[in-house]
């Protein structure tokens with residue numbers, strides 16, 4: 233039942249007479265009450281009685297009493313506000329009307345919202361096209377129009393300088409000249425200087441290419457226009473080209489300035505030529521590059537991780553003809569980057585940035601920034617006043633291996649097996665000439681690994697000797713051999729899969745790429761490239777197997793000899809879970825000394 237409060241008796245009358253609500257007794261009563269309140273009852277009665285209204289006053293009196301009590305003024309027009317009429321709508325035709333009303337309203341609202349959303353989408357899309365012109369009736373001031381670009385003067389906002397980029401001194405040196413030019417183009421060209429229009433920064437992701445481009449703009453104090461190549465990619469033909477045009481129009485107004493196009497391979501790759509609109513975008517970019525003089529004060533810097541797939545048209549003289557390589561930082565660079573991000577953070581006494589830099593080979597600038605950030609978060613969560621070595625180590629391991637799986641329940645046998653496996657790697661590394669020093673061993677599961685032994689090279693390696701390669705093979709075998717030695721050949725697990733994968737790849741590399749097998753000879757056969765003859769392939773396979781088997785045998789002999797050390801280390805790992813390089817040395821050194829004295833005694 234729905235109760236509706238109406239202060240308008242006319243509506244009640246109308247609705248009753250249109251028979252759109254129930255006609256049960258209660259409703260009839262309300263109808264009559266409304267008739268009385270509006271004085272319409274008199275007309276009604278006159279009609280009913282064919283104009284005979286003799287009985288009217290009496291009847292009226294009676295109805296008035298029933299409808300509104302005995303108030304004399306009740307039927308007076310204008311009193312309805314004082315006496316609002318409550319209409320009771322009973323389930324049935326009345327409620328159906330209400331339902332219809334509500335559903336019609338809802339439908340109307342739904343369609344209006346849909347229409348508005350569609351209109352907004354259309355507006356945004358069309359305006360993104362970079363200006364259909366006022367004839368289209370849509371504003372051209374979009375994120376990509378020259379107007380917006382010129383509003384964007386990041387010279388003030390972009391406070392990056394060369395001080396914020398570490399570990400790529402050579403790249404910085406090469407860009408120094410550009411900074412000098414941008415500071416005062418007139419002076420530079422007066423002295424006969426000639427500059428490239430376009431510079432291509434190449435190198436792996438996260439090495440600071442974007443940062444470097446920003447620093448050039450920051451050093452010279454000129455505006456920096458940033459666009460990612462993918463932003464020029466659009467569904468509609470011509471949109472990308474228009475955006476390129478808008479970008480250069482804006483840049484010309486702000487010269488001297490830097491235009492930076494990140495991931496230029498998104499528009500300039502040879503692999504995308506079949507896509508018509510990408511071709512148009514690339515063409516527009518070439519037109520723009522050719523369209524300004526080298527001394528106009530615009531330097532276009534583009535970045536890519538994949539220079540080899542770039543369309544040669546882009547790298548032709550007069551376009552991106554200067555290439556600057558930004559490499560992953562070496563150990564000194566890593567230390568500088570770590571110091572840069574750590575300098576404003578409180579550090580515990582035990583933090584050794586140099587060691588941390590040594591322990592992060594392969595990390596790029598972005599990884600190192602991330603490492604420091606993660607360690608700071610960890611310190612905050614643990615509520616310590618400063619960042620400690622263990623927090624930095626935690627962050628490093630997390631980046632290398634994924635998150636520690638502390639909640640992971642491991643059976644005691646599995647823990648024991650992991651402890652011997654990792655100790656196997658460590659004991660071999662400790663006793664093999666050419667192996668990297670051990671940095672840490674742990675049996676805390678992390679990512680997909682149940683444990684790990686990490687080694688740190690003493691310095692960055694540019695080339696690796698055969699003896700070092702063989703040592704790596706041996707260390708990789710250490711885990712599996714220890715499992716077999718302690719638990720028996722039947723009990724070995726799949727845990728050594730990645731060790732074997734690594735060892736096999738290494739052996740193949742030695743044989744087919746580094747000329748480290750006499751049988752195969754000094755030949756280079758890159759995987760997947762020219763197919764060697766079947767004869768050579770057979771030899772390579774045989775040599776790979778031989779190297780692996782020999783390593784296996786060497787390690788077996790070594791671990792048998794050092795079995796006591798293996799037990800000691802495994803037990804320590806089971807007890808402490810993680811051992812530092814110092815602890816490992818303390819455990820293993822006495823055994824080594826004992827071996828030496830027995831050897832001397834025997835000799």
Ligand SMILES: Nc1ncnc2c1ncn2[C@@H]1O[C@H](COP(=O)(O)OP(=O)(O)OP(=O)(O)O)[C@@H](O)[C@H]1O
Pocket residue numbers: 396397398399400436437438439440441442443444494535536537569572596597598599601
């Ligand atoms: N050499 C470096 N010195 C200082 N910080 C760096 C360096 N390299 C990277 N970073 C940090 O990593 C972040 C990401 O680097 P950036 O975006 O410049 O790398 P990129 O080479 O352009 O990567 P991508 O190729 O993925 O675009 C930077 O904002 C900065 O915090």
Ligand SMILES: [Zn+2]
Pocket residue numbers: 653657711712727728731
């Ligand atoms: Zn292993």
